[in-house]
Amino acid sequence: MNRVNVKCEDLQLSYGNVVVLDGVTLDIAPGEFFALLGPSGSGKSTLLRVIAGFLQHQKGRLLIDGRELRDEPAWARRVGMVFQNYALWPHLSVRENVAFGLVERRLSRKEIDARVSEVLEQVELGGLAHRSPHQLSGGQQQRVALARTLVTQPQVLLLDEPLSNLDRSLRIQMRQELLKLQRRLGITTIFVTHDQSEAMTSADRIAVLDKGVVQQIGTPIALYDYPATPFVARFVGTMNLLQGTVRSTCGRAVRLAIEGWGEIVIESDADLAAGRRAMAAIRPQTIRLDVADARRDARFSWLPGSIESVEFHGEFTRYCVQVGEHMVFADQPHYAGLSKFPAGASVSIGIDPTLVRLYGQ
The missing domain is CATH 3.40.50.300 (P-loop containing nucleotide triphosphate hydrolases)
Structure with a gap:
C-alpha cells in the first residue's frame, strides 16, 4: 500500500x-x-x-x-x-x-x-x-x-x-x-x-x-x-494546578508563593519575573507522602497536610490531601501488605522541584 x-x-x-x-x-x-x-x-x-x-x-x-x-x-x-x-x-x-x-x-x-x-x-x-x-x-x-x-x-x-x-x-x-x-x-x-x-x-x-x-x-x-x-496539563492525565505569584528568581530556581499554602522553590526555564502571576502543575504520582514527623529528604519541598479521603484504584491509592487552603491529589503505588494512611491522618507531602511545570499567566 x-x-x-x-x-x-x-x-x-x-x-x-x-x-x-x-x-x-x-x-x-x-x-x-x-x-x-x-x-x-x-x-x-x-x-x-x-x-x-x-x-x-x-x-x-x-x-x-x-x-x-x-x-x-x-x-x-x-x-x-x-x-x-x-x-x-x-x-x-x-x-x-x-x-x-x-x-x-x-x-x-x-x-x-x-x-x-x-x-x-x-x-x-x-x-x-x-x-x-x-x-x-x-x-x-x-x-x-x-x-x-x-x-x-x-x-x-x-x-x-x-x-x-x-x-x-x-x-x-x-x-x-x-x-x-x-x-x-x-x-x-x-x-x-x-x-x-x-x-x-x-x-x-x-x-x-x-x-x-x-x-x-x-x-x-x-x-x-x-x-x-x-x-493540556488538565486534560492529559490528572494534574494538580496551583495559582501563585513569583517572589524571586535565581537562574532556573523560581520561588513561588502559593496563596493559602506557602512558598516553594521550583526549577523552571520559564521566563518569569518577580511579581508575575504563575501556575504550578504537579502530577499526583510525583508527590512524596510520609508521616508528619518523618525524616525528610532534602531534595523535596515539604509541607504539612491532612488526609481528607482515600481512593483505592488497584495499581495505586489516591489520597486527597488538605494542604493549607488547597486540596491536592497524591498517588502512591500499591502492593500487598502496604499499610495506608487513614482519613484524618496528619502527613507531610514532598514536592520534587524538578518535576513541577510552571506556566506564566
Missing part, C-alpha cells in the same frame, strides 16, 4: 459567527497512527469530516500526498471513514455489507469476491461472511465496518470514536487488534477520541484540541511529561 501524508494548513471553518476550526495546522506522516484528542465540542470530529470531504473548510489548505483537496468531492479522495455507530445495513449479510461500495463502483464479480474475501480474512471474519449484523457481537460489527472501509483500498483511514460503543474489556482488545492491523497495512490513520487512555496507548502522536484550536502536538510521553498549556 502506498503510504501518504496528510497536511492541514491553517484550516478554518465557521457556522455563522461560531468558529469551529480556528487555524488548524497538522502534518501527519505517511503510515502514522495519529490521534485527535479533546473534549466534546473541541472540533476534532469536524476536522475529521473536513478531511473526509463531508464538510468544506472556508480558509486554509488540505493536502493528501501533496494533492490539494479543496474542490475534490468525498468519493474521489480515496479516504475511508469508520463511523461511531458502524452504519451497517441490517438486511445484508456481512459479505454483502463489505462488498456494497465495490458493487456501487461496478467492479467485476470476480474482483469483488477476491477483495472481500481478502479483507474479511484480514479482520478475522472469514468464517462469518454469511451472518447478518444482528447475529454479531459489538466487536465483530466494528470489524465489519472496518472491513467495508478497507476493501475500497483507501489511502487514508479515518476513525470517529469507533470503540465508544464497546464495553471496557472489549474496547481494550479491539484497540490492540486495530493497532496491529494498522501496523500490518501501513495505512495512514487518523483516530478521533475523547478518551485519553485510547489515544495514549495507541497513537504515534496526538493533537490536543480545545475550542477549535490545536493546543499541542506530540508523542503521548511528551504530552504527559511536558504539557505546553494548563489545558
Whole structure:
C-alpha cells in the first residue's frame, strides 16, 4: 500500500459567527497512527469530516500526498471513514455489507469476491461472511465496518470514536487488534477520541484540541511529561494546578508563593519575573507522602497536610490531601501488605522541584 501524508494548513471553518476550526495546522506522516484528542465540542470530529470531504473548510489548505483537496468531492479522495455507530445495513449479510461500495463502483464479480474475501480474512471474519449484523457481537460489527472501509483500498483511514460503543474489556482488545492491523497495512490513520487512555496507548502522536484550536502536538510521553498549556496539563492525565505569584528568581530556581499554602522553590526555564502571576502543575504520582514527623529528604519541598479521603484504584491509592487552603491529589503505588494512611491522618507531602511545570499567566 502506498503510504501518504496528510497536511492541514491553517484550516478554518465557521457556522455563522461560531468558529469551529480556528487555524488548524497538522502534518501527519505517511503510515502514522495519529490521534485527535479533546473534549466534546473541541472540533476534532469536524476536522475529521473536513478531511473526509463531508464538510468544506472556508480558509486554509488540505493536502493528501501533496494533492490539494479543496474542490475534490468525498468519493474521489480515496479516504475511508469508520463511523461511531458502524452504519451497517441490517438486511445484508456481512459479505454483502463489505462488498456494497465495490458493487456501487461496478467492479467485476470476480474482483469483488477476491477483495472481500481478502479483507474479511484480514479482520478475522472469514468464517462469518454469511451472518447478518444482528447475529454479531459489538466487536465483530466494528470489524465489519472496518472491513467495508478497507476493501475500497483507501489511502487514508479515518476513525470517529469507533470503540465508544464497546464495553471496557472489549474496547481494550479491539484497540490492540486495530493497532496491529494498522501496523500490518501501513495505512495512514487518523483516530478521533475523547478518551485519553485510547489515544495514549495507541497513537504515534496526538493533537490536543480545545475550542477549535490545536493546543499541542506530540508523542503521548511528551504530552504527559511536558504539557505546553494548563489545558493540556488538565486534560492529559490528572494534574494538580496551583495559582501563585513569583517572589524571586535565581537562574532556573523560581520561588513561588502559593496563596493559602506557602512558598516553594521550583526549577523552571520559564521566563518569569518577580511579581508575575504563575501556575504550578504537579502530577499526583510525583508527590512524596510520609508521616508528619518523618525524616525528610532534602531534595523535596515539604509541607504539612491532612488526609481528607482515600481512593483505592488497584495499581495505586489516591489520597486527597488538605494542604493549607488547597486540596491536592497524591498517588502512591500499591502492593500487598502496604499499610495506608487513614482519613484524618496528619502527613507531610514532598514536592520534587524538578518535576513541577510552571506556566506564566
